[in-house]
Amino acid sequence: MSEADEEIREIKKEIIESRGLIIKTNNLVNSLSADVKSIAKRQAGYERRSIWNSSVAYVLFTALIFLGLKLAMDARIREFESEQSDLQRQARELRQELADETRRAEQRGRAESEAGRFYDLIRRQKRREVVDSYDGVRRQQLSRAEAAFFRDTVDQFRLDLSVAAYQQGLDLMRTGRFAEAAEKFEESVGLQDQGSHIPAVKYNLALALRRLGRQSEAMVLAQAVVEQNTDRELQDDAMWLYGQCAEELGRIDEARNALRTMLRRWPRSSYAQDARRHLGELNMQALRGHRDQEP
16 A cells, blocks of 8 residues: 555656646746747848848949939030030031131132233233222232232332323423323322332422412422432422412512522522522512511
């Protein structure tokens, strides 16, 4: 009986130990389950954070890619626009150059035509027509050689026409046609005012104007002849003429001064003897005039 009891006690003891072990195991299982759940939650949170971070990183990466692409595209577009602007500018310059070249070609064509016509006049010695049409020809697009040749030729023709007009004026003076002679002398000066014959032209023009009763104009021309140095032999003649015109205008003092100047500067002039005699007459005339003015 005692053995059976002992076995029963052992069995109870084992049952109690088993129950404790079961309870402990259950507790451990529950604890393990709680740990597993906690780990699962943390893992789920980590996975969520990882997914979110990955999404954010993907979005940022994608945004950076698009930003980079946009910047690259903008730079490329600006480059294309710059190239397009350069090409348009070059196209405008080329069109302008083409237009200029076309215009120059047209002008050169007109110039060649005008130069040919003008040269034909020169070849035929049409001096008057050459001189009259020169202003229009020189505005054309001539070469340097053409311009120099035409200029020299026209200068020579002007001189020839000026001398011819001067000779015609002298012929008219000899026949007493002073108005026509004055026109020819003026034409001569207008054609060539720097020639060696111009002092003589101006002197004869002054003579013609004096005969026409235009002493004031004659005095201006006579003074110009006195002041020039191209033909010094005419200076005393011009001063004598100046004095005559002044006397005829009633400007006695001016006439006396002109005669004194002539005698001082050209004492051996062919007019010297007449000038001394006439100066005495003018002095007497001036003296009488002063006496008549006295009360």
